[in-house]
Amino acid sequence: MNSLDPLFAPRSIALIGASPRTDSPGGILLHNLSGFRGDIYPVTPAHREIRGLTCYPEPAALPENVDLAVILRPAAEVPAVVAGLRNRCRYAIVVSAGFAETGRGALQEELARAGHEAGIRLLGPNCLGVFNPARQLDTFFLPADRMRRPRRGNVAVVSQSGAVLVSLLEGLAKIGSGVSRAVNYGNAVDLDAPELYDYLAEDSGTDVVLAYLESVGDGRRFIAAARRLAGRKPLLLLKAGKERSGQSAAFSHTGRLAGRYEVFSSILQQNGLREVGEFEELLDGARALSLQRQVSGARVCIITNAGGAGVLAVDACMRGGLETPPLPRDVLEGLRQSFPPFYAVGNPLDLTGQVRDADYGKALAALRDHYDAFLVIALTGVAGVTLGLADILVKFRAGISKPLVAHVAQGRLAGKLEKLLVKSGIPAFPTPERAARGIRLLLGGGG
Amino acid sequence: MNSLDPLFAPRSIALIGASPRTDSPGGILLHNLSGFRGDIYPVTPAHREIRGLTCYPEPAALPENVDLAVILRPAAEVPAVVAGLRNRCRYAIVVSAGFAETGRGALQEELARAGHEAGIRLLGPNCLGVFNPARQLDTFFLPADRMRRPRRGNVAVVSQSGAVLVSLLEGLAKIGSGVSRAVNYGNAVDLDAPELYDYLAEDSGTDVVLAYLESVGDGRRFIAAARRLAGRKPLLLLKAGKERSGQSAAFSHTGRLAGRYEVFSSILQQNGLREVGEFEELLDGARALSLQRQVSGARVCIITNAGGAGVLAVDACMRGGLETPPLPRDVLEGLRQSFPPFYAVGNPLDLTGQVRDADYGKALAALRDHYDAFLVIALTGVAGVTLGLADILVKFRAGISKPLVAHVAQGRLAGKLEKLLVKSGIPAFPTPERAARGIRLLLGGGG
Structure with missing residues (x-):
């Protein structure tokens, strides 16, 4: 079975149409490949050396066979370029445009034949190619400051x-x-x-x-x-x-x-x-x-410090075929006794603007065995929510194999809290509905 | 007819429950009102002066009647506070929570009666109140660094x-x-x-x-x-x-x-x-x-430099009940002759990654009379798109009374281009589908 490794993780690349001009695709690509973990052979008859790399006038002149060729020549020339790569490589990316997408179907068929006859598998044409950060492989003709x-x-x-x-x-x-x-x-x-x-x-x-x-x-x-x-x-x-x-x-x-x-x-x-x-x-x-593994289930618990956002999350869960069943009676009574009387203990559990970080932890601990997934909403505009909330959620999540996602918004802390959560494996979303969509995917549901 | 001006643009405010503590609602609110264009009377028996403002022990002690009272006292006290405001103001915002939302329906009814008997219109309870930046009126008990x-x-x-x-x-x-x-x-x-x-x-x-x-x-x-x-x-x-x-x-x-x-x-x-x-x-x-006025119509023209984004925009327009009719034959022929052969001249009009700013202007000028609205997609990752595109779109838009919205994304210029457009009255959206939603609203359609 063909693993496509020469395409995604080549050890060597021939760049057909390399250029020293940093405003041309051939130049940008050469620059983007400067960190590439492997050998690069620029192919162009116009230069003897670019960026310290020896250039070769044509594929036939390459000193060794390569895993991958990247072709940047005008469309009409590409079939001949591919034919010339016969026995030099097994894979080629045709970056060039101007084939079937502009009505030139015959040229594209000619390209297909050329690849077949040369025994070269082709990616493209009219494509950006591949990106593999582990190898610093990047065939996109977009400069770093543009993308x-x-x-x-x-x-x-x-x-x-x-x-x-x-x-x-x-x-x-x-x-x-x-x-x-x-x-x-x-x-x-x-x-x-x-x-x-x-x-x-x-x-x-x-x-x-x-x-x-x-x-x-x-x-x-x-x-x-x-x-x-x-x-x-x-x-x-x-x-x-x-x-x-x-x-x-x-x-x-x-x-x-x-x-x-x-x-x-x-x-x-x-x-x-x-x-x-x-x-x-x-x-x-x-x-x-x-960040998290899919599990099966449909019962979602929503814990919020913002009533309205909780209601929107319930709506979105229900629309997505999930359930937000009420709290078990004994848990409900227990939480009612340990929380201030103005917290609305239910599902969603509304800890109100008076919430303190620890309240989330208390609620999650009491509810962990009763639901399949947890949606935590934290609007950081209130004084009781701090970056310490991340620790509480991360610790809770470490002890369960159930999805936990957050909707973090509003307030200057939101950006920081979101980053802390994501770094520790808790996805954070900018709206209640998008957080509910995240939960739906983690519970194996459709998008 | 009652205009609610004393609520949204009061000349004077009594703050019942003012506090010097910047971590309490009464203190935060006083701070947020520091730029308020009008008179503020803190009401509290605990202090004689806060932030240079004379305090009054109770509403009866106020030196003059006010347009608006903002009440921050515990729920149980609020009906009496309202009764005490009789003849002192016509509007009161009850910020305090702990009424019907926590099962205390009787207390809320008592509050309603108190307002009615005192002839005071009440906003709330359990609310943030009002924000009117023109008057620097801001009754939200959220500090500026939190919201x-x-x-x-x-x-x-x-x-x-x-x-x-x-x-x-x-x-x-x-x-x-x-x-x-x-x-x-x-x-x-x-x-x-x-x-x-x-x-x-x-x-x-x-x-x-x-x-x-x-x-x-x-x-x-x-x-x-x-x-x-x-x-x-x-x-x-x-x-x-x-x-x-x-x-x-x-x-x-x-x-x-x-x-x-x-x-x-x-x-x-x-x-x-x-x-x-x-x-x-x-x-x-x-x-x-x-940014733009609603008009009637359904025919949308999509001009893009990114084929895929154009296709997604067409899908979203159609889903929203809009049409994306083909280009009139003569315009199509004209554009085909003036554009490179690999531009896909149609609707969407795909100017490809080879686009230059001026191409958008050329296309818009040729199409202006044939559509009801224009959706322009600019992915700024390609070299030919610059901040100059904003000028071109703004000038075009100045000469028509039809909606023009943009989807600007991808590329380090995107943020700046988006800001330039918004400043000049052209809404910019982060995805093709959301831009299509914007067009739909501007063409009088549902959300």
């Missing part, structure tokens, strides 16, 4: 669209999530979602997969691979091109027809595959599933 | 929940929106949503109203007032307590039964009132409606 990269972590991202991939990676960086592998496969002339999914299913560094797609090549193959992957780890799918005009937009974007969405969607459902509704839910899903 | 206040602007916020109000205000501050009036009415023993809505309908400084509610006192009165308000300016309603357990949570929160949501929701719809689905949509609505 913030996420740290190393356990989230993999597979996207048909380059822009969506980049937005997702920046979003993950912003919320402090880390990435194991990221890949944009563009027009998918050869390598497609199924093989990438199979690779990620086996990848031990990946715990959750975010997938964006607009179209599917071979439907059966796609579903089979998606099922295999989802059987191993959480897979969150965002399918765009849902509506009629979205479908034609998706066609001009990657040159493949999106297919009837309703059919696709119902097949996903029949196969137990999780589909998310919009972009933001992919990020929220990563937030939750990269 | 960021928004600037002065044209968005009014009316919330039954104090925590939701505070979260909304911080959210508005974060996105750069300004506030005209904000009010939290809590248990609504007297003043309720209808009178507050009527006041805001008349208030010339308010262009859009965000309303959060969990329960409605007199349904007919509520609907009538909401209709009057929505007839004058956009009103976005978020009703919490939608689900059965949400309803009982809402009861313990403000002591009023939430009613059957489905009935309420269908009545809203029948009356053409706009309901939003969750918290974040209130903020997104404010972003759009505070």
